[in-house]
Structures are given as structure tokens and as C-alpha cells.
Amino acid sequence: MPGIVIVGVQWGDEGKGKATDLLGERTDWVVKFNGGNNAGHTVVVGDEKYALHLLPSGILSSGVNAVIGNGVVVDLEVLFAELEALQARGVDTSRLRVSANAHVITHYHRTLDKVTERFLGKRQIGTTGRGIGPAYADKINRVGIRVQDLFDENILRQKVEGALDQKNHLLLKVYNRRAITCDEIVDDLLSYADRVRPLVADTSLLLxxxxxxxxxxxxxxxxxxxxxxxxxxYPFVTSSAATAGGAATGSGVGPNRLDRIVGIVKAYTTRVGSGPFPTELFDESGEWLRSRGFEFGTTTGRPRRVGWYDAPMARYATRINGLTDLVLTKLDILTGLERIPVCVAYDVDGERFDEMPVSQSDFHHATPIYEYLPGWTQDITGARTFDDLPVEAREYVLALEAMSGTHISVIGVGAERDAVVVRRDLV
Incomplete structure (x- = not known):
């Protein structure tokens, strides 16, 4: 089964990079199919910790071909900064390929992202301000700049002029900012053309x-x-298709090539930015989880919002993605709790919802209905088989498996690369 999709089940930061890394030498290609440098993977290799923002985490595995797919928006400054940082640490980055059809983030995308978010005031989405949303908006509005456009200055200049016609009106008349000239954008993008050219390929054909x-x-x-x-x-979402279906459109392969869909889920829940979060904790328990799990954004450094495991949300993700497996990460963080709450349903104005409400308004007002499972005190970071875990930890895993609707195949028990319990192989 050669096509394996790895997606997050919650609001991100679940440890997808660790799951990709777990496949290791058996993987020939790793493809990033959506998003940009607004999300990060932290991967620990031995004593070394790597924080990746734009590059696929598979670039750290020797002999693996890394691909940035057409569904990604690429900040070229970030791309080359990450490559140079990895090369300085002895990482071979020569196997990276970038889709000619991937869209490029420009200076005006970053500017618009920041001023628009500030303009929203209390209605802010919680973006990272890195230009991701405006770049995707231009893609959908058919005024985007693609990687391949850097190799034809006339085409590039025409596209930038067309994009700035509207954007400068916004910047000047709505946001009271200076206009951006076509020359400064074109000159900046062309400065990367010779460097990016060797990386560009028909990645759909390669895959x-x-x-x-x-x-x-x-x-x-x-x-x-x-x-x-x-x-x-929605609207507290990213601007791309982050579910399993996005793997096909964002990489240029047919959905029938996707054989296994692996969801990554934390043993509790976190999110960054604004939006509803039924199990969010505002008390000492939340601070304990945040500090124990070091819940701060890889890309932004912002403290993550934290809460208990949400089983209806996990079932929803299983259904939407067609998950065949779950990887449960950070189980070790829960060590020391006398009992562990798990959200099994929601209460919305006195009505019980066993599944996620279809109405966003209802989800905003949902309060969790909890069941409590026994905790454990034993250190589990050395566990490598399921039987190595304390009985309470095993029961917690099995309970989440039953509630989440698919098999928990891998359990993360520590930050190290090999700190995992494998119940069923992912390949």
C-alpha cells in the first residue's frame, strides 16, 4: 500500500512530523500538499531538535525525496532560509523538489494579512500574519503568482501589475498604508529565480x-x-484543504492512489488562534497541561489553548477523512493525573449532542459532557510495547479507540524519535 496520507485530527500541532519520521527508511517520498509556513513540525533526531515550517519533515530522513506540492503557498525567503539552516547542520537537502504550479507568497500578501487582521479588531481570526490567506485568496481569484512565473519576467510583471491594481486601492484608501510598486515585487521575486529553478519539477508526474x-x-x-x-x-480555519481529500488535489495524484489514511491526535486537545473550543481549560489543570506538554507554537511561539480529549471531534475527523488508523501522541504528558476527563458529548442549551453539531453557533455554545477514566503515576516514556504500559494507560487508549471510531495503531510516549508503542504497522 504505497500511498499513505497523514493528517491532523484536531486543530494542528498533534505531532504529524513524528508520525512521518516513524515511517523512516521505508518511505521513498514525502509530500507537503497544503498550507505554507504558517504551521510547524518539531522533529527530534537523537539529541538534535529541528523546527520546520515550510519544508516536509521527511527532508530529515536520509534518502527520502521531499516534495512541496502544488497545493502549497511558498514564501521563497522562508524556503531558502530553512534550507540554509538545515545545510549548516549537515542535512542533505538535495532531494527537494517544488511544484511549478505552487503559488508564491509576496510582500503584499504579508502586508495585507497583517493590516486586515488588525482592522478586524475583536473579530480577528488569529492568523499568523505570514500572508497565507491572501495568497490563497489570489489563487482562487485567479490573480496569483506561481513558481513557474518567475522564469518569464514579462508574464510575472503583467501578473503583479494586475494584482496590485486592486490591492493598492485597498492599502491606500481603506488601510491608510503606502502603495506598493510593481518593480519592488518583481525585483524581489526575480532575485530567487536562479536559486529555485533547479528545484522546480512536474511533481505530479514524479509522484x-x-x-x-x-x-x-x-x-x-x-x-x-x-x-x-x-x-x-469556519471562519476560524486555515485557507486550504487540510483533510485527506486535499492530498489528491494538492499533489496531483488521483484519490484512488491513497491507500491508507492516518490521523494524528493528541491524548488531550490544543489549538492556536481564535474560535470555539468546547473542552478548553482556564484553570490550573490547563496550566499544568500547557507546561507539561510544552504547548507553545513551533512557528509563532504563542501559548496554545489546551483542553481534554474530545471524542465526538475525533469521530468527526475519522468520518471526514476516512481514517484507517490513529496515532495517539503525548500520552506521557497525562502521567500523574488521578483521573482523566474525556469529552463524550456536548450540552447545548440543555440538549445533548453525541456528535458534533452541524450548526457553528451550537458548537460555539457547546459545553463538554465528561466521562472520567482512571489515571496512572508510572513513568511510561520507556514503554515500547502495549503491555509495557500500566493497565490504566492501556484502558485509556482502548477507551479512546472505541470512542474515536478507528484503530489506534501507534502511541507516542515521549519526545524522542523512538519513544513510541506500535500496535499495528503503518506501512
Whole structure:
């Protein structure tokens, strides 16, 4: 089964990079199919910790081909800064390929992202201000700049002029900011043309050829199900397709090539930015989880909002993505709790919802209905088989599995690369 999709089940930061890394030497290709540098993976290799924002985490695995797919928006400054940082630490980045059809983030996208968010005031979405949303908006409005446009200055200049015609009116008349000239954008983008040219390829063809040859291709989703622009907590979502279906459109392979869909879920829940979060904690328990789990954004450094495990949300993600497996991460963080709450349903104005409400308004007003499972005190970071775990930890995992609607195949028990319990192989 060569096509494996890895997606987040919650609001991101679940540890998708660790799951990709777990596949290791058996993986031939790793593809990032959505998002930009607004999300990060933290991957620990031995004593080394790597924080990746735009690059697929598979770039850290020797011999693996890394691909930035057509569904990604690329900040070229960030791309080359990350590559240079990895090269300085001895990482081979020569196997990276970038889709010619991927869209480019420009200076005006970053500017608009920041001023628009400030303009919203109390209605802010909670974006990272890195230009991701405006770049995707231009893509949909058919005024975007693609990587391939950097190789034809006349085409590039025409497209930038067309985009700035509208954007400068906004900047001047609505946001009271200076106009941006076409020359400054074109000159900036062209400064990367010779550097990016060797990386650019027809990545759809490369990936389909690899699948035809029986090679293992891992499709690595940025953000997560609940941030998907269609299926997430809209409008507090990202601007791309972060679910398993996005792997096909964002990489140029057919959905029938996707054999296994792996969801990554924390043993509790976190999110960054605004939006509803039924199990969110505002008390000492929340501070305990945040500090124990070091819940701060890889890209932004912002403290993450934290809460208990949400089983209806996990079932929703299982259904939306067609999950075949779950990877449960950070189980070790719960060690020391006498009992562990798990959200099994919601209360909305006195009405019980066993599944996620279809109405966003209802979800905003939902309060969790909890069941309490026994905790454990034993250190589990050395566990490598399911039987190594304390009975209470095993029962917690099995309870979440039953509530979430699919098999928990891998359990993360620590930050180290090999700190996992494998119940069923992912390949």
C-alpha cells in the first residue's frame, strides 16, 4: 500500500512530523500538499531538535525525496532560509523538489494579512500574519503568482501589475498604508529565480511514476481537520484543504492512489488562534497541561489553548477523512493525573449532542459532557510495547479507540524519535 496520507485530527500541532519520521527508511517520498509556513513540525533526531515550517519533515530522513506540492503557498525567503539552516547542520537537502504550479507568497500578501487582521479588531481570526490567506485568496481569484512565473519576467510583471491594481486601492484608501510598486515585487521575486529553478519539477508526474513503481509516498498535511476551510470551525480555519481529500488535489495524484489514511491526535486537545473550543481549560489543570506538554507554537511561539480529549471531534475527523488508523501522541504528558476527563458529548442549551453539531453557533455554545477514566503515576516514556504500559494507560487508549471510531495503531510516549508503542504497522 504505497500511498499513505497523514493528517491532523484536531486543530494542528498533534505531532504529524513524528508520525512521518516513524515511517523512516521505508518511505521513498514525502509530500507537503497544503498550507505554507504558517504551521510547524518539531522533529527530534537523537539529541538534535529541528523546527520546520515550510519544508516536509521527511527532508530529515536520509534518502527520502521531499516534495512541496502544488497545493502549497511558498514564501521563497522562508524556503531558502530553512534550507540554509538545515545545510549548516549537515542535512542533505538535495532531494527537494517544488511544484511549478505552487503559488508564491509576496510582500503584499504579508502586508495585507497583517493590516486586515488588525482592522478586524475583536473579530480577528488569529492568523499568523505570514500572508497565507491572501495568497490563497489570489489563487482562487485567479490573480496569483506561481513558481513557474518567475522564469518569464514579462508574464510575472503583467501578473503583479494586475494584482496590485486592486490591492493598492485597498492599502491606500481603506488601510491608510503606502502603495506598493510593481518593480519592488518583481525585483524581489526575480532575485530567487536562479536559486529555485533547479528545484522546480512536474511533481505530479514524479509522484505518479513513483506510485506506479510501488514506492512508498507519504502525503503530509499541514494544519488539521478542524482547520480545514470546508470542514473546520469556519471562519476560524486555515485557507486550504487540510483533510485527506486535499492530498489528491494538492499533489496531483488521483484519490484512488491513497491507500491508507492516518490521523494524528493528541491524548488531550490544543489549538492556536481564535474560535470555539468546547473542552478548553482556564484553570490550573490547563496550566499544568500547557507546561507539561510544552504547548507553545513551533512557528509563532504563542501559548496554545489546551483542553481534554474530545471524542465526538475525533469521530468527526475519522468520518471526514476516512481514517484507517490513529496515532495517539503525548500520552506521557497525562502521567500523574488521578483521573482523566474525556469529552463524550456536548450540552447545548440543555440538549445533548453525541456528535458534533452541524450548526457553528451550537458548537460555539457547546459545553463538554465528561466521562472520567482512571489515571496512572508510572513513568511510561520507556514503554515500547502495549503491555509495557500500566493497565490504566492501556484502558485509556482502548477507551479512546472505541470512542474515536478507528484503530489506534501507534502511541507516542515521549519526545524522542523512538519513544513510541506500535500496535499495528503503518506501512
Amino acid at each position: 505518479n511514476d513513483a506510485l506506479d513503481a510501488g514506492e512508498v509516498v507519504v502525503f503530509e498535511g499541514g494544519q488539521a481537520t478542524m482547520l480545514d476551510v470546508d470542514h473546520g470551525t
